[in-house]
Amino acid sequence: MRTQIAAANWKMNKTLQEGTQLLNDILSSDIDPSTTQKVIFAVPFPYLTVSNDVIKGRANIHIAAQNCHHKISGAYTGEVSVDMLDSIDIKYCIIGHSERRELFDESNQVIAEKLNLCLGKGLTPIFCCGEALSIREAGTQNDYVENQLNESLFHLNKVEIQKIVIAYEPIWAIGTGKTATSEQAQEMHAHLRNVLAKQYGSDIANNISILYGGSVKGSNAVELFGQPDVDGGLVGGASLIPSEFVQIIKALK
Numbered sequence: 068m069r070t071q072i073a074a075a076n077w078k079m080n081k082t083l084q085e086g087t088q089l090l091n092d093i094l095s096s097d098i099d100p101s102t103t104q105k106v107i108f109a110v111p112f113p114y115l116t117v118s119n120d121v122i123k124g125r126a127n128i129h130i131a132a133q134n135c136h137h138k139i140s141g142a143y144t145g146e147v148s149v150d151m152l153d154s155i156d157i158k159y160c161i162i163g164h165s166e167r168r169e170l171f172d173e174s175n176q177v178i179a180e181k182l183n184l185c186l187g188k189g190l191t192p193i194f195c196c197g198e199a200l201s202i203r204e205a206g207t208q209n210d211y212v213e214n215q216l217n218e219s220l221f222h223l224n225k226v227e228i229q230k231i232v233i234a235y236e237p238i239w240a241i242g243t244g245k246t247a248t249s250e251q252a253q254e255m256h257a258h259l260r261n262v263l264a265k266q267y268g269s270d271i272a273n274n275i276s277i278l279y280g281g282s283v284k285g286s287n288a289v290e291l292f293g294q295p296d297v298d299g300g301l302v303g304g305a306s307l308i309p310s311e312f313v314q315i316i317k318a319l320k
């Protein structure tokens with residue numbers, strides 16, 4: 068069974084006090100992720116260490132960074148390196164979120180460099196891909212997302228690729244309240260798995276967790292996560308509401 072993952076992306080939300088309360092509210096509910104499930108909280112940089120302390124001792128629950136820089140170190144004022152994340156015991160990092168691609172001009176090549184640095188330090192990248200509405204309307208989403216994988220992932224060898232988590236996030240569904248239908252999600256996830264199988268073989272492709280992201284809520288998570296190639300979700304807005312995120316965690320296969 069592939070690992071099923073509920074990953075929260077807090078983005079630039081919550082003060083430290085509010086974030087700690089949110090974490091505690093979720094942890095004190097009756098969630099109990101099994102060994103084939105993971106719950107990951109991608110919190111703002113300043114809260115990484117405190118959040119790691121809050122989840123300490125909880126099995127299958129992890130803290131992630133939302134981004135890292137693509138250079139090892141140096142004169143990059145305001146940036147955070149993979150070495151820094153490693154030094155505070157962070158094991159996961161979101162890479163290539165569409166907001167980073169759109170607002171901070173991150174290219175597939177820069178994203179590939181970030182992935183390499185994460186893998187080099189033993190961090191698991193949560194690699195985001197997905198098409199804009201115009202691409203979906205033109206019907207070219209499969210080729211578009213395949214190209215994102217091709218340019219950012221396919222330099223990795225068979226061992227490295229299995230250390231990646233992929234999140235398919237159609238941009239038109241992020242923060243819009245407009246969720247992809249479970250059929251649309253399954254269709255793209257199956258396509259991505261086929262693309263991975265062509266490159267690395269089907270045994271490897273079948274081992275890689277592919278999450279869906281885009282207005283996942285407590286009310287649609289069971290239907291989305293029930294699709295055979297959907298291995299959980301990357302969740303923005305609904306991850307900020309304890310009852311919603313708990314419901315999403317409970318919807319994991």
Ligand code: PEP
Nearest residue numbers: 241242280281282303304
């Ligand atoms: C996201 O931030 O990755 C995301 C999917 O956001 P939302 O759930 O709010 O659409």
